[in-house]
Amino acid sequence: MFDFYLMEKRQRALTLPRAAQTKRRTRIQLEKEEVILEAALEVFANHGFRGATIDQIAEQAGMSKPNLLYYFPTKEAIHRLLIDQILDTWLDPLREIDETGEPLVEIKSYIRRKLEMARDYPRESRLFANEILQGAPRIQDELNDLKNLVDEKAKVFKKWMDQGRMRKIDPYHMIFSIWSTTQHYADFDVQVQAVLGKKANGDGRFEDAARYLDQLFVHGLKAD
Amino acid sequence: MFDFYLMEKRQRALTLPRAAQTKRRTRIQLEKEEVILEAALEVFANHGFRGATIDQIAEQAGMSKPNLLYYFPTKEAIHRLLIDQILDTWLDPLREIDETGEPLVEIKSYIRRKLEMARDYPRESRLFANEILQGAPRIQDELNDLKNLVDEKAKVFKKWMDQGRMRKIDPYHMIFSIWSTTQHYADFDVQVQAVLGKKANGDGRFEDAARYLDQLFVHGLKAD
DNA sequence: TGTAATCTTTACCAAGCGGTCAAATTTTTT
């Protein structure tokens, strides 16, 4: 999952943290790196990259700032690693869309999975949203991989449309609409809860959202 | 449009900028305040509140930092004013939905207006998104007004549904889906353009989006 | 158990930050 030597190869780790100069990964390193990433996720998601401070992350992780910097060379290195992990798992549901399946069933379960991710991993979604919102300065390469995957799946949708198995619409914008409607419940949760008021109790809003999105997309996309 | 005395009443201007101590608003004040707000919009939209510095805003506005602080007491005061202005114009399209109109026509034109705003005022959208994403720490009051407006319009949709003039769905989540799909083109523009590649030339993506969203929502929401 | 490797802490630094102050300059008013 995590490997400094890998990261070093990838780029930019001009300064190596001292923990990486060790002969091999120790038990403590594995544990602390995990703790730090979890803490950083919390802090980055709530304050953005610039708004987050190493001190905050260190406190959340229950250690001192220099101690944290023993494991990661810079604040940016932590952020970068998180983004990479997130983007990867974030795209899993899209990868799983099965060309040989039934179009509307596949799309419905894609939406359901995306909504579950928004419910279960809101911090990851917000961290990513933060990055895109500010022009994605640190993830140009990753956006390229993203494009390739979307291109591939857009072809699948196009084929289904040509076969008359779903409405002829723009597959790219269809994907955008699925991303935006589902991630909205993670990224804009404060607003959603403020608007729903008491109606937002527990995870009820996610069940309501699932029902609504199902109706919207099934009727919106099914062949006439 | 802008009034320090109003802002002062509202709250927090503990320190008044010296420009506010003037006997009346001068020509120069009106001009410079405008320039500063425009510059601040640009900088806040691209870097978020914490990521933006007064120096950056001042440079964008073509003046020195102390000079800028002659017109506004704090960085937060500028931000607050922008947010208030934005939220107000942002909700105009929703206010304009006409209870006496034809449901699908009203909803279609609401979507079109929202999409036009995403196209024409992307910085405003991103500034607002930034604020919500980070828990809306500075706009609790405004979220309340928002809730009231949405409640009111939800009732209208409900009435239309009871009259059998549109599909029975959850009106709140319908509004969320319109917000998210349209604002996506402003907030996540970097990602949209990266995915569309060459296909994203000019404003073509907005026209494609308009066509797609029209199909999605019309078929998704029309009575069977 | 002793020693080498690893981990943690204390003290620190330089740069960046939001914001102030008083003096100098420009604009408006008389």
Next chain:
DNA sequence: AAAAAATTTGACCGCTTGGTAAAGATTACA
């Protein structure tokens, strides 16, 4: 044109921030 009011500037302050250095404490291994 002089006086008053308003605007601009440069120098500065205290705090926060990302990150470092070196010594001390702990752990792993022979």
